[in-house]
Amino acid sequence: MFTTASELRPPNLDPTPLFELFRGSYATELLTAAVAHFQLFELLGNASLTASALQQRLQLERRPFLVLTTALRAMQLLEVNEGQYQLTQLAREHLLRGGAHYVGDYIGLAAASPGVNEMVARLRTNRPANAAADDGGAAFIYREGLESAMEREASARHLTLALAGRAHNVAPHLARVLDLSKARCVLDVGGGTGLYSIALLQQNPHLQAIVFDRPEVLKIAAEFATQYGVIDRLTCTPGDMFADELPASADVILLSNILHDWDEPQCAQLVERCASVLPAGGQLLIHDVFLNDDLAGPLPIALYSAALFTLTEGRAYSADEYCQWLKAAGLHPAAVQHTLIHCGVIVGSKLA
Ligand SMILES: C[S@@+](CC[C@H](N)C(=O)[O-])C[C@H]1O[C@@H](n2cnc3c(N)ncnc32)[C@H](O)[C@@H]1O
Numbered sequence: 563m564f565t566t567a568s569e570l571r572p573p574n575l576d577p578t579p580l581f582e583l584f585r586g587s588y589a590t591e592l593l594t595a596a597v598a599h600f601q602l603f604e605l606l607g608n609a610s611l612t613a614s615a616l617q618q619r620l621q622l623e624r625r626p627f628l629v630l631t632t633a634l635r636a637m638q639l640l641e642v643n644e645g646q647y648q649l650t651q652l653a654r655e656h657l658l659r660g661g662a663h664y665v666g667d668y669i670g671l672a673a674a675s676p677g678v679n680e681m682v683a684r685l686r687t688n689r690p691a692n693a694a695a696d697d698g699g700a701a702f703i704y705r706e707g708l709e710s711a712m713e714r715e716a717s718a719r720h721l722t723l724a725l726a727g728r729a730h731n732v733a734p735h736l737a738r739v740l741d742l743s744k745a746r747c748v749l750d751v752g753g754g755t756g757l758y759s760i761a762l763l764q765q766n767p768h769l770q771a772i773v774f775d776r777p778e779v780l781k782i783a784a785e786f787a788t789q790y791g792v793i794d795r796l797t798c799t800p801g802d803m804f805a806d807e808l809p810a811s812a813d814v815i816l817l818s819n820i821l822h823d824w825d826e827p828q829c830a831q832l833v834e835r836c837a838s839v840l841p842a843g844g845q846l847l848i849h850d851v852f853l854n855d856d857l858a859g860p861l862p863i864a865l866y867s868a869a870l871f872t873l874t875e876g877r878a879y880s881a882d883e884y885c886q887w888l889k890a891a892g893l894h895p896a897a898v899q900h901t902l903i904h905c906g907v908i909v910g911s912k913l914a
Pocket residue numbers: 702703704705712722725729751752753754755758774775776779801802803804817818819820823
């Protein structure tokens with residue numbers, strides 16, 4: 563199908579604004595849900611509540627609570643002072659019913675829109691979209707007990723190729739910020755298109771790569787590896803990253819856009835599993851987006867977090883949260899190095 567090898571190159575123009583525009587709908591959905599479905603602003607009124615009290619009043623589990631409140635904090639409508647959640651002046655003036663400049667009913671015009679209703683359902687159930695067998699299965703995630711779109715040829719291809727657009731832009735940047743001159747083999751866990759591995763292989767001619775993913779997804783990785791002329795150095799290994807043994811032959815492991823698909827216990831488990839197969843001196847690379855450590859923004863990441871929340875079992879995390887998991891697994895995290903489209907990489911080293 564593909565005949566000529568080509569090189570992955572960074573884009574001329576930064577596509578980040580397109581991603582921010584695309585994710586903007588989550589601002590409408592979360593704001594309208596808070597105003598018209600959860601009555602969050604009335605609930606807080608002029609009082610302040612601890613996180614657990616507010617979470618209880620909203621009847622939300624931890625993950626939806628964090629997604630909703632992170633976005634509202636990033637929107638400057640909610641603030642946390644000494645552990646107490648309270649409304650900002652902006653929210654008090656405009657989102658408390660009865661105020662002279664109340665705009666809640668205006669925002670409420672979107673209350674019955676399909677996007678808002680869907681967001682409310684996701685927040686209330688804490689379950690990803692399409693997770694029932696009849697709905698085609700959840701996007702991007704596979705684990706035992708969950709119906710997954712990644713197990714079906716057409717949907718796995720569709721979803722994986724959708725991510726190729728972002729990878730084509732970001733992967734060449736990742737390859738340029740990392741120094742893998744001394745590395746032998748990179749294991750790309752949940753590697754999807756394989757484009758991140760392919761960029762690393764093109765940048766480092768001595769390197770080998772293993773892309774570990776579900777069988778239907780690996781078909782696409784093999785096609786791209788052929789197209790980009792690195793199929794002789796890239797192995798596709800099918801498996802379940804939670805249940806199967808991870809290949810132990812790599813000295814670098816990449817988790818690119820993986821942990822944000824999973825809830826906190828699975829993130830800790832996955833980091834631990836990766837760390838356990840790394841040799842001394844090996845590195846675990848977490849390539850992802852990062853919330854601020856206080857989980858109060860920035861807004862583009864808070865909105866992306868909402869997207870991840872609705873589609874998967876994850877959300878966006880902070881660098882601090884990632885560092886905690888790396889340290890718990892015995893790895894030493896370095897500072898975030900930025901790539902593109904809000905992404906960056908944290909290198910966790912296993913000391914020799
Ligand atoms: C959001 S995509 C990220 C793909 C790629 N790393 C990237 O950055 O574009 C998540 C990937 O993890 C894979 N995945 C999900 N659950 C998995 C599991 N239990 N075992 C192996 N791969 C899994 C999916 O098939 C998908 O390719």
